[in-house]
């Protein structure tokens with residue numbers, strides 16, 4: 001067992017951890033920074049949507065972790081098992097211990113399969129697939145599908161990239177169309193929310209996409225159980241009885257609305273794609289860094305503009321683990337990282353004023369078919385926040401081929417070559 005000390009410790013060498021470490025080193029190469037992460041591989045998860053639709057090579061989404069750790073940053077290849085912010089102390093799973101002066105947490109989310117009965121047993125089998133878990137299997141399932149019920153859904157917990165469950169649905173619908181299966185496929189999207197997308201400008205376009213593919217949309221559906229043997233998926237209706245009529249949207253008049261007495265719905269599936277339930281990692285949930293109760297219970301308690309912890313001034317949080325009222329995406333991390341870096345340096349130099357510079361920016365590249373994409377950019381309160389330069393050339397509320405090219409080629413290039421190197 002050993003005890004080491006570092007000036008700055010970052011937990012998680014994913015999108016947030018590596019970006020912040022790289023930016024800090026660019027600001028001051030003498031900083032003593034340690035990144036803690038047990039993973040061998042760093043993934044560009046955003047491209048898994050395209051892998052699931054057979055239009056991106058999975059191998060290009062993965063790089064050895066060692067190759068993305070910024071030069072001069074000490075990599076501790078271990079998992080954190082607990083931490084005590086009162087003592088600036090981190091316990092590692094191996095028994096080793098680490099002390100810090102300043103801490104940045106960005107360990108992402110974990111998948112909590114047990115929140116849905118039967119999910120653990122059937123995930124990645126029996127045509128139950130998820131781009132979150134194994135996008136290569138999604139592609140296998142898609143190619144095997146010869147007609148029947150294709151159900152797409154998402155857990156009722158917060159999830160990373162909230163648009164991902166519907167992006168693969170649109171791609172699947174387009175795939176069925178290309179292969180002459182449109183008439184044989186019933187595509188259903190039961191979701192826990194009450195709208196297809198929170199920002200009205202983009203929702204309007206997405207509803208047209210839903211109509212184009214003849215998708216049956218269902219709102220207020222909480223995923224509760226998967227019965228792989230019977231090929232059935234169960235949902236609980238969370239709407240008040242008076243709202244039941246609003247639970248359902250389909251242009252096809254042959255599809256019947258829900259019976260108001262129904263509180264549980266069972267759908268048959270031939271293929272099922274889902275986003276699994278997600279929570280903060282256990283060591284975060286059990287630490288004093290997390291909200292102990294309330295709607296943000298378990299997520300890291302940071303100021304939503306400065307990203308400084310609300311109780312521990314030497315701690316910052318960013319990425320999926322942070323309790324921020326915006327979408328959990330890598331694009332959000334890109335705008336959070338410079339704010340964390342600037343404010344951490346302020347704290348280190350004992351400057352009182354922090355920059356409240358993060359306004360909830362997030363972005364969702366909503367792929368709506370092969371060669372089509374809507375670039376949804378927004379900030380807190382679901383206010384549209386489209387990039388001014390891009391908007392000069394493209395109406396990003398509409399589907400476009402240029403945005404598809406950005407998703408398929410531009411963003412992966414930017415991620416590996418600029419963002420992870422602290423330059424974007």
Ligand SMILES: Cc1cc2nc3c(=O)[nH]c(=O)nc-3n(C[C@H](O)[C@H](O)[C@H](O)COP(=O)(O)OP(=O)(O)OC[C@H]3O[C@@H](n4cnc5c(N)ncnc54)[C@H](O)[C@@H]3O)c2cc1C
Nearest residue numbers: 012014015016045046079080107108161319320329330331
């Ligand atoms: C299918 C899918 C599609 C997506 N599409 C998009 C998209 O189009 N655009 C977009 O911007 N974003 C997208 N995202 C979301 C994006 O990938 C995440 O929001 C982003 O990676 C969050 O960064 P992070 O640093 O918070 O977490 P991550 O990048 O997930 O990194 C977390 C790191 O913490 C490490 N860790 C976990 N537990 C511990 C521990 N106990 N000790 C030490 N280390 C630990 C992990 O090993 C991991 O390396 C998508 C994600 C998925 C799954």
